Amino acid sequence: MLENFSFRTIVEYLPLFGQGLVTTVWLSALSFVGALIVGIVLCAMNLQRGWLFRAPAKAYIDAVRATPLLAQLYFLYFGLPRLGFVLPELVVGIIALSLNSGAYIAEIIRAGILSIPRGQVEASVASGMTYVQRMRLVVLPQAFKVTIPPLLGQAIVLVKDSALLSLISVAELTRAGQLLASDRFMPAEGFLTIAAFYLLLYYCIKGLAVLSSRWLGTAGARA
């Protein structure tokens, strides 16, 4: 039973958990930015008419979606050194998370752009807008609104996925829990504490999602 659950040890290890939490937050944030870039590029390729750009983008998105992140992470972790890139584990992890989430974000953005009624696109073509004007003035502002909630959902997934980086010994939150579990043989203290921290992050992003939907809702009402 858990009658000798030691809060004192948790307090003692609090600096370690704090560091882990901070690392998890900034590496997730960095990976999210990377994923946005990857996603936008992939989506732009995917929306082209010719197959030259479309085919590789589609193949990449399917390959990422049909394989587990852990296998992708190991692929880069064991594979990159073979190609001559010897990088720190943390960098490998950020690359893996960016490349993985990017594929999902590409689909989110695509769904957002395709949600704009065809009539609007035709109307802007008819009124003589260029491609850039059409995108900038008509499609993207509306698509932006539609994509924010699922993007925040993807951010939650990314934060949770970042726990896998502990398996290539990146010193993030889950790693801190593992350390406490193995140093002091206190798995309950270690893993329950990090679970609480992840929940905290989850509710923060969820709160952000609620706020943004309220804000976007009013923005929509004003327009």
Next chain:
Amino acid sequence: MIWHQFLSLAGSYPLALRGLGMTVVLSLISLVLGTLLGFGLGILRTGGNRLISIIIGAWVDLIRGTPFLVQIFLIFFILPEFGIELDAFTAGIRSVPTGQVEAALASGLSRWQRMRQVVLPQAMRIVLPPLVGQYVLLIKDSSVVSAIGLTDLTRVGWLVVQRVPNGLLVFFLVGVGYFIVCYPLIMLARRLERRIGAAHGEVQL
């Protein structure tokens, strides 16, 4: 050099098959249990009792708000402290299904009486695409059980790469294994989605 590695890899194909088998069996059992649990909780949550739906909602948040790896560690390391000894396999299965609740919840199911005749058959059509999508997630998530020492496909890759130091090739092949299992399901989910979209008179752009 490469040829040598190929031979060595070819030699470990029984291990790879066992790993793939483990992944498929683990996923299948979890899929059945998870679907039952998910439907049960989903129906209970919309059953009208506020207390029950609040508890289930909190449980879903708890599961959705923490990484799967952490859940696996919790089950694997902490249940023994309560005198519940699970071998890795059972622990793996226990922890997989919970993520499935959402798909059933997403349908907005209604009361039990109306359930069987009216709601379920119609809800099924709405639930099916995200449910199949959830199965793909489940199969991919099952790779995380390699962290508690189950010899699934990912763990096989990890074991083989210690002998054959070609991470690119080994994990490419691991990826192919997952792709073979997951891609048909992804295609199925897309088809179902399109069919249901067409049934509702939505225009595919």
